[in-house]
Every structure is written in structure tokens, then in C-alpha cells.
Amino acid sequence: MAYTDVVEVIRARITAGELVPGDRIPSTRQIVAEFGVAMATASKVIAALRQEGLVRVLPGVGTVVAGGAAAPEPELGRGRILRAAIRIADGEGIDALSMRRVAAALGTGTMSLYRHVPGKEELLLLMRDAAFGEFPLPPVPPPGWRAQLEVSSRSLWALYRRHPWVARTTSMTRPYAGPNQMPYSEWNLRALTGLGLDDPTIFRLHLALFGYVHGAAASLESEAREEAETGVTLWQWIRARETENRAVMESGSFPNSVRVFLHADTGFDLDTIFETGLARMLDGIAALTGRTGER
Amino acid sequence: MAYTDVVEVIRARITAGELVPGDRIPSTRQIVAEFGVAMATASKVIAALRQEGLVRVLPGVGTVVAGGAAAPEPELGRGRILRAAIRIADGEGIDALSMRRVAAALGTGTMSLYRHVPGKEELLLLMRDAAFGEFPLPPVPPPGWRAQLEVSSRSLWALYRRHPWVARTTSMTRPYAGPNQMPYSEWNLRALTGLGLDDPTIFRLHLALFGYVHGAAASLESEAREEAETGVTLWQWIRARETENRAVMESGSFPNSVRVFLHADTGFDLDTIFETGLARMLDGIAALTGRTGER
DNA sequence: GCGCCGAGGGTACGGCGTACGCAGGTGTTC
DNA sequence: GAACACCTGCGTACGCCGTACCCTCGGCGC
Numbered sequence: 001m002a003y004t005d006v007v008e009v010i011r012a013r014i015t016a017g018e019l020v021p022g023d024r025i026p027s028t029r030q031i032v033a034e035f036g037v038a039m040a041t042a043s044k045v046i047a048a049l050r051q052e053g054l055v056r057v058l059p060g061v062g063t064v065v066a067g068g069a070a071a072p073e074p075e076l077g078r079g080r081i082l083r084a085a086i087r088i089a090d091g092e093g094i095d096a097l098s099m100r101r102v103a104a105a106l107g108t109g110t111m112s113l114y115r116h117v118p119g120k121e122e123l124l125l126l127m128r129d130a131a132f133g134e135f136p137l138p139p140v141p142p143p144g145w146r147a148q149l150e151v152s153s154r155s156l157w158a159l160y161r162r163h164p165w166v167a168r169t170t171s172m173t174r175p176y177a178g179p180n181q182m183p184y185s186e187w188n189l190r191a192l193t194g195l196g197l198d199d200p201t202i203f204r205l206h207l208a209l210f211g212y213v214h215g216a217a218a219s220l221e222s223e224a225r226e227e228a229e230t231g232v233t234l235w236q237w238i239r240a241r242e243t244e245n246r247a248v249m250e251s252g253s254f255p256n257s258v259r260v261f262l263h264a265d266t267g268f269d270l271d272t273i274f275e276t277g278l279a280r281m282l283d284g285i286a287a288l289t290g291r292t293g294e295r
Numbered sequence: 296m297a298y299t300d301v302v303e304v305i306r307a308r309i310t311a312g313e314l315v316p317g318d319r320i321p322s323t324r325q326i327v328a329e330f331g332v333a334m335a336t337a338s339k340v341i342a343a344l345r346q347e348g349l350v351r352v353l354p355g356v357g358t359v360v361a362g363g364a365a366a367p368e369p370e371l372g373r374g375r376i377l378r379a380a381i382r383i384a385d386g387e388g389i390d391a392l393s394m395r396r397v398a399a400a401l402g403t404g405t406m407s408l409y410r411h412v413p414g415k416e417e418l419l420l421l422m423r424d425a426a427f428g429e430f431p432l433p434p435v436p437p438p439g440w441r442a443q444l445e446v447s448s449r450s451l452w453a454l455y456r457r458h459p460w461v462a463r464t465t466s467m468t469r470p471y472a473g474p475n476q477m478p479y480s481e482w483n484l485r486a487l488t489g490l491g492l493d494d495p496t497i498f499r500l501h502l503a504l505f506g507y508v509h510g511a512a513a514s515l516e517s518e519a520r521e522e523a524e525t526g527v528t529l530w531q532w533i534r535a536r537e538t539e540n541r542a543v544m545e546s547g548s549f550p551n552s553v554r555v556f557l558h559a560d561t562g563f564d565l566d567t568i569f570e571t572g573l574a575r576m577l578d579g580i581a582a583l584t585g586r587t588g589e590r
Numbered sequence: 591g592c593g594c595c596g597a598g599g600g601t602a603c604g605g606c607g608t609a610c611g612c613a614g615g616t617g618t619t620c
Numbered sequence: 621g622a623a624c625a626c627c628t629g630c631g632t633a634c635g636c637c638g639t640a641c642c643c644t645c646g647g648c649g650c
Contacts, residue, residue, distance in 0.1 A: 027646055038591095043648085076598080098637060109599035111639075116597095120638065182549055189551035201571070203555050208511065208572025215510015216503065219465055254477055256484035260498050276496070277503025280579030287578040322616060327621095334621065338618070355627025357616055393606060404630035406608075415607065 006031060006045045025049070076108060078116045078126070086127050086163070094165035099123075124169050129178030131166050135159040136180075137187050145289075146282055148191035152184055153213050157274055160217035167217035184210075195289045205285060212281055216274050298339040301330050305340070309349060309360055316362020320350055373411045373421070375401060381422050381458070389460035394418075419464050424473030426461050430454040431475075432482050440584075441577055443486035447479055448508050452569055455512035462512035479505075490584045500580060507576055511569050 010025055031042035084105045089097045099120055103110040117123045135155050141148045160167045188209065192202040305321070308314050321329060326337035341358055344350045351361045379400045384392045394415060398405040412418045430450050436443045455462045483504065487497040 028648090040591095046647085099639080100637075103599095111600075111641095112598050114639075115599095182552065186549040186552045189555050193551055199555050204568045204571040205575070206555075207514075207568050208507075208575060211511035211514050211568075211572060212503075212507045212576075213510070214514045215508070215512075216506035217510075218513060219502075219506050219509050254481040256488055257477065257481045260484050260494050260501075273499045273502050273506075276499040277506060277576070280500070280503060280576055280583065281507075281572070283579035283582040284575030284577065287582060288575065323618090324616085341617075352617065353627090355616055355625085394608080395606075398630095406610095406631075407629050409608070410628060410630095 004048075006037065006041070007048050010045070010049060076106065076112055076116060080106060081113055081116055081123070082126055082130050085123060086130060089127065089165045090163060094168055097165075125178065128166055128169060129180045131159055131163045132178060132180035132184070134162070137183055141187065141191070145191040145195060146286065149188060149209065149282060149285075150278070152187045152191075153209060153278055156184065156210075156213050157217065157271075157278075160213070161270070164217070167214060192285075197289065205288075209281060209285075212277060213274075216277060298332070298336045298343065301326060301332065301336070301340045302343050304330075305344065306347075306349065314360050316360045318360050319357045320344070320360060322357055376408055376411055376418070377421055377425050380418060381425060384422065384460045385458060389463055392460075420473065423461055423464060424475045426454060426458045427473060427475035427479070429457070432478055436482065436486070440486040440490060441581065444483060444504065444577060444580075445573070447482045447486075448504060448573055451479065451505075451508050452512065452566075452573075455508070456565070459512070462509055465509060465513075487580075492584065500583075504576060504580075507572060508569075511572060 014025075025046075028042040028046065031037065031045060081102060085097060085102050088101055088105060099113055100110050102123075103113055113123075117126070135158060137152060137155060142151060185206065188206045189202060192205055197205070305314075309320075314320060320341075323334060323337035323341065326332060326340060327334055330337075341350070341352065345352055345358070349361060350358050352358045376397060380392060380397050383396055383400060394408055395405050397418075398408055408418075412421070430453060432447060432450060437446060480501065483501045484497060487500055492500070
């Protein structure tokens, strides 16, 4: 039996739809067993099919049927892990993200993940960078430092709103380090350059602005989510607490808190709060530079 | 031996200072053993002492000597747990804080903690509030809204610097809720009241300012600690990364980042960064109110 | 044909939060 | 005294977690 015969049989299985793109064709050893040929023959069969472009060989996995948009991923792969992890973190919260949970979502073994990711911390870093990749800054910045800082801050805010876990995992590793984070730093530093500020000041202003956006997201997100889950506003919750300090809180010692918190229902909009603080921060930078926003 | 004799002996021990407020007096069974009297007699002794107001009976724990502000703590107690937990979090980081670790530090069983604390989340909340209690605001505020906001913000900053874990655990529960946090909110809201701002705006400014301090602490603390532990500055670390993006970073695409980060050694002082952002934020509020800081 | 290599994955270890229940103490009542 | 209701300390166990270690298996170079 010539190797072309075997090629013919396998090609027939593919064209018949018996094997669809992504399926594994018989391995060399299986060919040896099934057709009673030598190892060299089986090797030649696969080489011929690969030559035709009918199949693709994935090292360490096997030889699979090629095909248009069908699973070009080598089964697992960093990208699939990353997407699954982000989907879990978005949907179930960062606390629900475990290596076992990710593996289950992918239908694979837990330890298989470690072939593609060194550990959970690195996975979080990659997730973080991938999230930044979803919110790229525009290629051409708007005119004026203020508009530029608004663009980057709002983009960062949108990122934190879309992926709340990013704000809460920032401190787990060195920040601003991934390739998708770098443009943010660069953008802000560029916006602040040329205004007559020295470099240490530019650096501090950049960090202060990032810190503000980050802090607003981190401290407000949990409150918003808790309120959404329980339907209890902050002040209602404080009132409902049965602690020993209930009397203190209603004692009249905190008149301003009572007055303002009672209006919290109308004033508690995350985006509005963020914009308020951002405007103050930029006003403060404007006061420092003595310019009003032109480049 | 009449029950009054036994009463006399125990009263003598108390007045002699042999038993101080909070100490347990002999239990009924101990009285039976020590004085050779019957159970009914021992009961009568304790009833008589209670009648005098000399002792207090704590159901299920014993009878203790009464006294002004004496602690009736039953050996363990919430206060000891709290102090041990804070000591661990300060010294070994919040990640090292586990219920088992706290119990070990106290030389007690893990589950004993749950007699005094509902769970870890509540323990963290109590720790947070205790930390706030360490940094009380002055009883009489300085004149002018700006000076007042500076006082509270710097006090909060000092708190975060002293107990870094506070900044990282804020989002785990409802913020600003403990009795020691309330004065901070009240202080800021009072400072912002009377400047012609409406309540929702006051609320937003307050949250924005808190968010800034919190964000600065949370995002800078990890960087500072990592740098202290490894001795590697941020830029050195980025340079040392062996990722696929090293070429990108050195490609000249980020000229401003390179320029500014190279000066990071001189500009990276946490307190200075904090003060820079705080001044900007307050300048921004000043621009909004049209006043410069007077009340 | 045979060894190599790299991917997938199973087992196990130490650690976590905490539900549950038991032991041993208490003052009071029979 | 014995029984009772109570409270505190704490041992055991369960189901999670991250991950070190080792095994299997397929394709490939020799």
C-alpha cells in the first residue's frame, strides 16, 4: 500500500465532512496501526497533506484539519485563557476568579493553564494590560493640554467602569508597566510638557491625576455595586446599623452629614462625581501653570 | 459559719485591693470548696454582694468586681483581637492576615475568635475604624475651609501611611461607616458648607477629595513597598523586563516617559506627590467657589 | 525504530474561612 | 447536691484556593 492511498482515504474523510476543520486526523502511530504501514510512510502521509494545505500541524498537539476561520488556536493558548478570565472577572467579580474557575470555563485541567501563564499574579497583569488594550487613546490628540488630559482621564474612567476589577487589582503589581499602559503615561506626560513645568513636577502631576481617577474608581465602585445588589443607599445602611453607635449618629453631632446624605439619592451619580473631581483637579493644574488650557 | 462571714471575707479582699474591678470573685463552687459551706449558702453570698452593688454577675462567665470603667473582658475580647490583627497587618502586610494567624498570635484557638467577631470582613471593618480612631481630628478646626480640608486630608494621608492596609481594604465594605470615620465626613462637609455651594455639589466635592487621597495612597503604597523590598525603581524595573515589548519601550515611541522617568529618582517622594495633588485639588475647589480660602 | 520535547492534565500539599458541635465553666432553681 | 440554661474556648471537618511535581502522549529529528 503506497502512502498516496492513505492520503486518499484521509482526504476523503475530510471532504465527506467526517472530519471538520479543527478535528485531529490520525496520528502517525494511529496510521501505522490502522493501515499497517511503516512509520516513515505515515510521516510521508502527513507531510503530503500538509503540503496540500489541507491540514495544519500543531506541535505537541497533533495534526488538525485546516479551515477558514475555524479555531486557529492551539487548543488552549494565552489568548483564550485571558479572554475567559476577563469574562469571569467582569461577570462574577474578581473574587470569583480562580485558576480552577478559569480552567473549568475552558473545559480543561487546572494545571494546563500554567503552561501558558506563569501564575495568577501574572495572569492578572496580562488581564489588566488587555483591558487597557480595549481602550486605546486616539492616534491624534486634541489641541490643548487640558483637553488631552480630559481625554485620557475619561478613557481611563471608562475602562474602570467597564472592568471594575482593574481598579482593585492595580496595587497587586507594578503599575503602568504593560505595553498598553505605557501610552497612557506617555500621553499625560506629553500633555504636561512644554508648559514651563520642570520634570519632577510633571511627574507628580501625572501621578496625582492617575491617583485621583484610580481612587475615585476604587472607592466608588464598591459602594455602587453594593447599593445595586442590596438596594440600600449608604445613608439607609448607616441608619439601619444596629451598633452601639447608632445613638451617636442620630445625636445631632453630625448635622452636615445628615443634611447632605439625605440628598445623596439625587447627588450620587458616579460619572458626575468623577467629572466634578476631574474638573477641580484640572482647574488646579491650570492655576499652577497660569494658562487656561491652550497649548 | 453564716453566709455573712463569707461576705465579710470577700468584701475585705475587695477593699484591700486584693481584687480589683474586673477581677472575678470566687464562684459558688469555689466558695463551697474553700469555706466548706453548702451551695445555697454560696448563692446567698453572691446575692448579698450583688445587692450591695459591689459585684456584677455576667451570665455564663462569672461574677466580677464592679467599678467605674473597668473592663469586664472575658480573657479574649474584641479589643485584644483587634490589636493583634492590626499589629500583624502593619508588620507583615494585609495578605498575611488570616484568622489562624491572629489566633496564633493570641495563643488561642482559631474558632475562639468567632465568639467575638462575626467574620473576617467584619474584623477588617473594625480594624479600619480602629485605625481611624488613632488619628482623631482636632476638636477645634482652623479658620478657613481650605485649611480645614488640608487638615483632614493630611490626617487621612498620615493614617494611610501608618496603616497602608487601610487604603487597600476600603473597597471591601461600605466606606465611611464606622463611628470613627463619620467625623471625617462631617468635618469635610462642614468645611464646604456656607460657601454658596448646593448640597449635591458639596457631596461630590467631598467624595472627590476622599477619592483622591485614597487613590494616591492605594496606588503609590504598593509601588513604594515594592521598591523598598526589591531596591529596584520603577524605571529600572521596566527596563529589566524581558518581555516582547522591550524593543517597543526603547524604540523612541515614548520620549516623554523616558525623559521624566529618568528623573523619577529625584521626584518620587510619596509625600511630595500627595501634597502636589492635594494643592491642585484645593486650587480647583477655590476656583469653583471664587474664594481663596477664607471662611 | 527510538529518544526528545513540549503540551495537557492528575495528584497532592499547605493554607484559607468558617459551620458545627463538644467540653467545661457559670449562677440559679429544684 | 443535681438539673438547668447560659456562655466561652476550641477541635474537627469541609470545601475552597494556588501551585509543585510528575505522568502521559503525539509529533519530530536522528
